Amino acid sequence: MSKRIGTEVSLAVAEAVRLCNPDVVSAYPITPQTHIVEELSHYVANDELDAAFIPVESEHSAMSAALGSSATGARTYTATSAQGLALMHEILFIAPAMRLPVVMTIANRAMSGPISIWNDHSDIMSERDVGWIQIFCENGQEAFDLSICAFKIAEDKRVLLPMGVNLDGFMLSHMIEPIEVMDQAEVDKFLPDYHPQLILDPSDPVTMGPVGVPEVYLEAKVQYEQALLNSRPVVKEVLADWAKHTGREYKVVERNGKPDAKILYVTMGSLGESVMSAVDSLVEQGEDVGQVRLRLWRPFPEQEFMDAVAGADKLIVIDRALSPGGVCGPVATEIKSLFYGRDDAPEINNVIAGIGGRDVSVNEFQDIYALSKAGGIKENYLTWGVKSNA
Amino acid sequence: MRNETDLSGYEKITAKTIPTECMISSGHRACQGCVEILAMGMVTKATGSNIIVANATGCMEIVTSPYPQSAWKVPWIHVAFENTAAVASGIEAALKVLERKGKRKGPLPKVIAFAGDGATADIGLQSLSGALERGHELIYVCLDNEAYMNTGVQRSSSTPFGAMTTTSPPGKVSKGQYSWKKNVAAIAAAHNVPYVATACPGYHMDLMNKVRKAMAAKGPAYLHVFATCPTGWGCKPEMGVELGRMAAKCGVFPLYEVENGVWRITKKFKKPIPVLDYLKVQRRFRHLAPEDVEDIQARVDKEYARLEALEAMSGGAPKDKDDDE
Numbered sequence: 112m113s114k115r116i117g118t119e120v121s122l123a124v125a126e127a128v129r130l131c132n133p134d135v136v137s138a139y140p141i142t143p144q145t146h147i148v149e150e151l152s153h154y155v156a157n158d159e160l161d162a163a164f165i166p167v168e169s170e171h172s173a174m175s176a177a178l179g180s181s182a183t184g185a186r187t188y189t190a191t192s193a194q195g196l197a198l199m200h201e202i203l204f205i206a207p208a209m210r211l212p213v214v215m216t217i218a219n220r221a222m223s224g225p226i227s228i229w230n231d232h233s234d235i236m237s238e239r240d241v242g243w244i245q246i247f248c249e250n251g252q253e254a255f256d257l258s259i260c261a262f263k264i265a266e267d268k269r270v271l272l273p274m275g276v277n278l279d280g281f282m283l284s285h286m287i288e289p290i291e292v293m294d295q296a297e298v299d300k301f302l303p304d305y306h307p308q309l310i311l312d313p314s315d316p317v318t319m320g321p322v323g324v325p326e327v328y329l330e331a332k333v334q335y336e337q338a339l340l341n342s343r344p345v346v347k348e349v350l351a352d353w354a355k356h357t358g359r360e361y362k363v364v365e366r367n368g369k370p371d372a373k374i375l376y377v378t379m380g381s382l383g384e385s386v387m388s389a390v391d392s393l394v395e396q397g398e399d400v401g402q403v404r405l406r407l408w409r410p411f412p413e414q415e416f417m418d419a420v421a422g423a424d425k426l427i428v429i430d431r432a433l434s435p436g437g438v439c440g441p442v443a444t445e446i447k448s449l450f451y452g453r454d455d456a457p458e459i460n461n462v463i464a465g466i467g468g469r470d471v472s473v474n475e476f477q478d479i480y481a482l483s484k485a486g487g488i489k490e491n492y493l494t495w496g497v498k499s500n501a
Numbered sequence: 502m503r504n505e506t507d508l509s510g511y512e513k514i515t516a517k518t519i520p521t522e523c524m525i526s527s528g529h530r531a532c533q534g535c536v537e538i539l540a541m542g543m544v545t546k547a548t549g550s551n552i553i554v555a556n557a558t559g560c561m562e563i564v565t566s567p568y569p570q571s572a573w574k575v576p577w578i579h580v581a582f583e584n585t586a587a588v589a590s591g592i593e594a595a596l597k598v599l600e601r602k603g604k605r606k607g608p609l610p611k612v613i614a615f616a617g618d619g620a621t622a623d624i625g626l627q628s629l630s631g632a633l634e635r636g637h638e639l640i641y642v643c644l645d646n647e648a649y650m651n652t653g654v655q656r657s658s659s660t661p662f663g664a665m666t667t668t669s670p671p672g673k674v675s676k677g678q679y680s681w682k683k684n685v686a687a688i689a690a691a692h693n694v695p696y697v698a699t700a701c702p703g704y705h706m707d708l709m710n711k712v713r714k715a716m717a718a719k720g721p722a723y724l725h726v727f728a729t730c731p732t733g734w735g736c737k738p739e740m741g742v743e744l745g746r747m748a749a750k751c752g753v754f755p756l757y758e759v760e761n762g763v764w765r766i767t768k769k770f771k772k773p774i775p776v777l778d779y780l781k782v783q784r785r786f787r788h789l790a791p792e793d794v795e796d797i798q799a800r801v802d803k804e805y806a807r808l809e810a811l812e813a814m815s816g817g818a819p820k821d822k823d824d825d826e
Contacts, residue, residue, distance in 0.1 A: 134598045137591060161602055163594035168631030172587035175628065178580050179555060179591025185599055187591075205580055311553045311576040311592060313610050320579035321566035331568075 120251035125150035127258035130298040134185035137165040137176040141195040143280035144218040170195035174202040181211035184310035193220035193234040206273040207242035212265035218280040221467040229468020232431040244274040245409040251288035279381040363412040368401030379405040389476035439492040461492035505761040511717035529572040530564040534738025537728040547712035555589040557616035558582035583624035586632035589614040612639040618659035633692040646730035654733040658683040671788040689723035690759040698758035701727035703745035735784020752805040765817035
């Protein structure tokens, strides 16, 4: 039986991972990911999780050991944040190329410098094109739920790709929330054992990671890009299956607020919940406003997104990462390119907010709405909340 | 690491029992006279087929794995350059846990990591140290050809003093490589792992028996293998094996092992050859002046004396008669 408990979201994620019974956890500590891997190492130390915990000497080695482990046929998990994710960067590309379904939690944190342990999405946005399935959580329950779904999605024979589960560092990872925690029997019913396709085994030798000469490199890349695109229906299928098991339904893109609203916020991650509150009070005030929340970031849910925003005149896209020297924030860039050349393209206002742990209140989101509605956002993007006297 | 393992029961190779099956097929793309591939083959002859190989980016990775061809008869993985020890750690941890959980059958394979000197002494030193310190049961083999050969002969920290490479060129104010060769075997030994050894294919029985001892270790083993690169060193391809012997004989690359903390020189030469004999047959040293060679000789002698002292101090050398009486 599942039970509802009050717990820190990091601990709920660790519990979700424990319930998935990984064989190997390979991790290096970095704030704000630490509570997750600390908890997992306690589970291993107390024999509550039968796994090898490899306390590696860097994130680069965390991901490298994870690949070695996954290639040997072990269900493998790791977690990181910011600088740690960046240190993994080189190896992140290689995981999908080898079709290794490693699952990783990313407690999103701002990239240095200046050094900051606080939240934004600059870490994961720098890893946009590494070929991983990337999903964002809004709250603790979702972090627990999606952590379990991630193993099922990644290990599906039609997918076999690594998956990153993003949760906002501190703002989400360190919150105490009421979370419905499933028991082992329920998770076992949902998540089958991992049956790898090709493993490193002397009884059936394979060569993994050979040289890709120009005659084959492109085809190899296109194959795993295709695998990533093919994962989209599997993500939806697994989320639907999860709803059947738990009654908790997640879509790759969600919509709330006034139906047929002409102005829509677009959010990703935990800021979405603040925006939900802002939308609720704006609707109460009689405003014609709604919200679209992106849950799946890679592969991008194009059709679902277009359906969700159909009929809107204006989108207020909130980005939680800067793209210095670029045209706008990474999420807005994606969305603008989707609408390019279309007659029904809405006006797109891009607001970059919540950088480096800067709080953005519900009231501020209402202010952003008012500004956008009045046509006050003329620039490609507006960086919100910059103090002129700083 | 604290685990000392008794290696005395290792499966010794003799001239009569020398294994002949190499886990690397012929037809690979190594250069003529490459001693690195020879060394790698010899290691796999001694290990047998129940192994999983993790290979760093480098010459050996390139020449054995151009897709869709592979020279490997055993399971093999290449991930990147600096992380082979970490990849091998993950394999080893996975094998053990899968066996414990009843998810894999059959005898546990030994994990062998192969990496060049750049991948070991420079960019991969951290992941090597991590793997040694954590005590994974694996054999890490550094194939040392003393420079970044795959990228076109650039200096590494394993390049010997005075050697000409494309990034340590001799010039008006340069004598070539300005620093002394990094001693990675000693660094590995400082991790107190059960077994560390240096070897060279010129002494194949010595090399293969060191591999066998490493196979018996219930913890990390580190082998530093001297591997002549005729292309990069500027010597005749047929000189590769002989040059390794000369390096051992002149003391530039002494052959020794460190077994559970006890240092022992495994090849001692009553009449060491002068360093000059070794240097003068390689184009990479030909710019050196006689006084440079004297400096090198002096430093080599000093290093060798230190090795002998370590041997005596750790109880690796047979005691001389005075001590017995």
